[in-house]
Each structure stands twice: as C-alpha cells, then as structure tokens.
Amino acid sequence: MGKKKATIYDIADRSGASASTVASVLNGSWQDRRIAERTAVRIRQIASDLHYSRNLQASGLRKARSGLAGMIIPKHDNRFFSAMSESFETEARSRGMCPLIVSTLRDPKEERRIVATLISHNVDQMFITGATEPDPLSDMCAKAGIPHINVDLPGTLAPSVISDNYWGASELTRYIVERMQDGAGRARDAVHFIGGIGTDHNTRARVQGFMDICRAMLGSADPGRVDTCGYAPEAAEASVRALYGRLGGLPAGLFINSTIAFEGVFRFLRSLPHDALSHVVIGCYDWDPFLSHLQFPVAMVRQNGEELVARAFYMIEETAPAPTVTLVRPELILP
Amino acid sequence: MGKKKATIYDIADRSGASASTVASVLNGSWQDRRIAERTAVRIRQIASDLHYSRNLQASGLRKARSGLAGMIIPKHDNRFFSAMSESFETEARSRGMCPLIVSTLRDPKEERRIVATLISHNVDQMFITGATEPDPLSDMCAKAGIPHINVDLPGTLAPSVISDNYWGASELTRYIVERMQDGAGRARDAVHFIGGIGTDHNTRARVQGFMDICRAMLGSADPGRVDTCGYAPEAAEASVRALYGRLGGLPAGLFINSTIAFEGVFRFLRSLPHDALSHVVIGCYDWDPFLSHLQFPVAMVRQNGEELVARAFYMIEETAPAPTVTLVRPELILP
C-alpha cells in the first residue's frame, strides 16, 4: 500500500489530461490557466483516490524556493524561546510557509553548522535568534542570498529586533528603588544586581539601565553592587549568600537578572526566617508564572516575544533592509 | 554578491572536471569512486572559493529522501515537550538528519494538516508526539510510505512509546498514602486526585494507578475522590476550594495531575494559614524545578522524555515494527 507515491504523471495517465494541467489543478494555479471546472474536479478526485501528495522538494527545486522559514534559537527548553517558537510558527504558517526551528545550545560553532544546514535545505528566510555570534551567520546567509534578521541579540550586518533591555531594567530598578524608599534611612539601603554575563549584550544594557536609575534616584551607582555571576542557579545562590554575609543581612533591594538565577536566589531566601524577607524589594528580569505565587511579592519584566517575532517578520519582508536595531518594550509585571 | 548560488556545474567548469566528479567529491562518495586526492583537493578549494553549498532539495529529489526527521508535538511552550524537542534534535543530528519539529496546539485538524505538510516535504520519518488522534495520522504516513511512531500518547496502527503512567501514579499515590498514615485515624483521612481529562489515555492510566493503590492500601477507592477537572489552573483552584469546603479542611493527601493544575491548587493553598498545610501530603504528576522550592514539600513524577525519544528512534528503525506499546518508567522525585 502506498509503496511508491503517486506523481502528477500517474494522475495525468488516469485522467487523460496532461501533466501540466494536473499540476496546475493541484497547486492552485488553475484559475489563471482557466482550466475547466469539470477537469479540475475530475483530477482532484483521481488525486485523492491515489492519495496524491505534492512533492514540495521537486516543486521547490524548480521554483528555487523551499517554503521553509528557518529559525535558530539557543534552547527549546526555555519559556522565552519556546514562546517565540510558537509565535514564529503562527506567523510562518499564516504566510503559507513551514516553520523549521532548530536549537544551537549557544555554541557558536554549532550555530554555524546549523545555519549551513538550513541554507542547504534552501530555507526562504532565516531568523537568527539569540545567536552568540550573529555576524558570521549573516555573512553565510548573505552569500547564499537568503534574507535574514537578528532577533533578541543584535548584529551589525543585518537588521535586528531586540527587547529594550535598557528600558526594562530601568523600570524594574525604578520600581524597586521607589518601594525601598518607604523604609529609607536604614543601613543596607542599596539595591543589588545579581546574575547574567557581563560580556553579553543584553546583560550590559540591563546593567546600564540599572546603574543609570541608581545614579538618578539614589545619587550614586556603585559597580560593586553588580554581580554578573552567570545564569547558573548555584552561582546566583552563592552570590546572595556572600552578599548577605558582607552586609550582615539582606539589602533593601534585589534585581535578579533571569528566572534561572532567581531559582538560586530563592533557594537561599527560603532558608532565612520568614520575616527577614519583609523589608527587601525583589525584582526579576524575566517572567515565570510560578514567581507570581511565592510567599513574598516579586516584580517581573516580561519580554514580548510575540512582538519581537512579528516585527522581525515585518522587517525581513522589506527590500534591502538596513542593519538597524529595532527595540521592543517588555512589560513590567507588578505583584 | 552571491546572488545566484554556485552549482556543481560552475565548479566543474572552473576545475575542468565533470559534474559527476565534482558531485562525488562534494557529497562524500569520492572514496568509492576512487577520485584522485589531488582532484578532490582542487575541487574542494574551488567550491569554497565560490561559497558552494550543496542543494539538499535537488539531492533529495534524486535520492527520494530529504534528510529531514519530522516530529509533531502539541506545544513548544511546555517543559516536557520542549525537553523532548531537545532530545529529538540530538538523536536526529547524530544520524545526520535535520530535525523538523512543528507544534499542533492539540487540534486534531491542525495535526492532520501539519502531517500532510511534513509528508509533502518528504520527511524521512515521522514522530507523532502527544497527538489527540494518532491513528488517522498513522494512516496518512502509511499511505505515503513513511516510517512513523507514536510517542507519549499511544495509537493502534503504529508502535507507541509512552510513559508508564500507571506505574508513576501508583508510586506517587503510594508515597502520599504512606506519609499520610503517620497521622492516621484522623477524619479527612483520604487522598484526592485533581486535574486532567477523564477521556485522555494518560489521565485514565494515572487514575487507574491511583485507585488501585488506594484500594490496596486504604481498603477502598472512592471514585468521588477523583476530579478530572481539566488542566486549567482556574478549574483546579475551584476544585480544591470546593473540596476544602466539603471536607471542612484539607484532605490528608492531594494528587495533582500536572504542574499546570498545580498552579491553580497552589493559588488556593497559599491563601490558607500556614499551619493548615502542615498535615497534607502533596504529590504532583509532572515536574517543575520551582516546585522543589515551595514552603511545603512536594513529591513529583518526572517523565523521562529523553528515554522516550531514544526508544522511539530505536523502534522506528526496525523493519516492519508491530504496533506494540513500549512503556518507559518516569522517576519519582522526593522532596
């Protein structure tokens, strides 16, 4: 059964029509060709009898396209990126394309290997999301003549659509500092930044926003209050613990840079007596539903993955887009 | 730059070799053809000068394959499925295939549409994961001659690899009941099951395990203690609240069927005085790292997505596999 897939020739034979007639009926171009309704119906009937399925490889080869919309992401198992995947699928499908999403595990070498594979599969466009080194990838796409765009992390060779990390961090910091001031005058009256990677573009923008607001609202911004200890929970846990030791207690405010880092911080906080937490204002850059339900309130910054993807599609469809950076505001979610 | 991609003919022209020689050098079959090392080197040099990239569409068309490993999943934005995606990618890549993962949003119609698309793209194999109606999809794959397998939810027309839900639920129930017995003799000394969909295969298996252990350990299993109220947090929250009202307090044990349902239950529990929770034993079928860090202990069942995928690959590579069901044990994670 169905050993060999039926082709338009099989249908042409059975129907007495020619291959091109069959093809145009089956690929939707029959209106233009003014094929008779009767012919079309007959052909479709036979096609379904034979379980015909169009061979998009052959079609694509001929048309020099594939109908595949390619996207690379760092990880599938991540709320932010998996939400982007879903938006990407929706947008791709609404354009009649099949989404092809592949993860790179943040490895620059793997990024290149995978982009090469997608190019070989003739993807019609490439979304480069969260790439550690976007420019070499842009280069590869350019050489293959494939429209492409950077998402979430910017590059210099193609348009980029990224979160407004500076704005998000500023707002979150402002929220924290305002709340802190209710109990001003105490010692340890500063806000501390924990998590992220110092060389990462997004972390840098967030630190910048954090520092600027500290300077504006508190009169000073001490770099010693920023610990970009990485994203690992263990590192973040160690970081708060050390901080707690140094200060002899919790600081007035905590800016945690990602939910993953938050996991570690939370582990430490949970070990403290309950009322130790009552005076610290906590904010987390990134969103997770469970954080809304803890014993203490947490403000969060939720990135707008959907909008990032929508804008990226919009931009990639421009002719000759300039390598500009488009910022998309995240949302501040208050407890 | 790179407007038109280079083909083997461009390289043939420049190198003086024939297209077939170039092709075999560039696709790895040159060892068999005993192409001279010198020729190979020269060709590869020119290929890289021209930024040649193999056209897998043309290659696939000719070889009647695509190099694509297809998988459908219900959702990307889900810990379990996104973890499976990562395992799937690893396995696919190690076989030299490109993973093509598409989500269906649990809509049977969309499932069929997407499977049809993947078939049109000539995927070499199809992994049908968490499909609400797997059999029609099997049918489509069979007619197209595509090896396929069901994962996570079983079908009757193809081999299936699924979690041992009965075992997982039994173990979780046993854990809960054993702990409950420490404080036995109280009223409200029963364990209640909340969440999931009664008609869903997996939920049914879990309810079965739950009931069997209740019967074995507590002497009776009251169907009134099972509320498959769906997966929505709101529904689950309403369910515990009602239960609390009926019993005049919390039951001795709670079996929450999924982390999503848990979110709702948690919302209610949090509203209770802290010591109200000290006597209830809580288990959650499914795993989320944040649940390990709550104010009260939670036992969890963690499904082994990696093993599911590994087994599925193993089975799909069998010749003429029977439509058997392979069970993979989840892991009980104690607080």
Place this chain on the structure above:
DNA sequence: GTGAAAGCGCTAACAC
C-alpha cells in the same frame, strides 16, 4: 580515475 547521459517530480514558457 573520470565523463556522458538519463531522470527524480515539478513548473513555466510557449504553442495551438
């Protein structure tokens, strides 16, 4: 060790 030629399934230009 290498080349010539046929053909994978489809589309598009042109013919009638």
Place this chain on the structure above:
DNA sequence: GTGTTAGCGCTTTCAC
C-alpha cells in the same frame, strides 16, 4: 482550455 518541452541541481548507472 490544454499539451509540449525544457530545465531546476543533483545522483547514478554505464562506458571507457
């Protein structure tokens, strides 16, 4: 309204 024909870029006999 529909048929004929020439490829898309590659692989694969078969020939030498």
